[in-house]
Amino acid sequence: MPMTLRLTDDEQEALKERAERDGISMQEAARLAVREYVARAAHRDDVSDAAQRIMTAHSEALKRLGE
Numbered sequence: 001m002p003m004t005l006r007l008t009d010d011e012q013e014a015l016k017e018r019a020e021r022d023g024i025s026m027q028e029a030a031r032l033a034v035r036e037y038v039a040r041a042a043h044r045d046d047v048s049d050a051a052q053r054i055m056t057a058h059s060e061a062l063k064r065l066g067e
Contacts, residue, residue, distance in 0.1 A: 005030060015030065
């Protein structure tokens with residue numbers, strides 16, 4: 001799906017330099033950044049969900065530890 005990505009001049013220059021160093025196109029560098037962003041956010045959500053499940057399952061023990 002096509003989209004337009006508006007970058008500041010500094011962001012575009014940084015993206016261009018990084019992509020050139022990595023031997024990839026600016027488009028591929030931007031797509032990689034999006035995939036990494038989505039993966040990090042999903043991982044953060046998974047960790048948060050797991051922590052909540054642990055806190056719920058062990059709430060009594062956690063309360064006793066806090067006393």
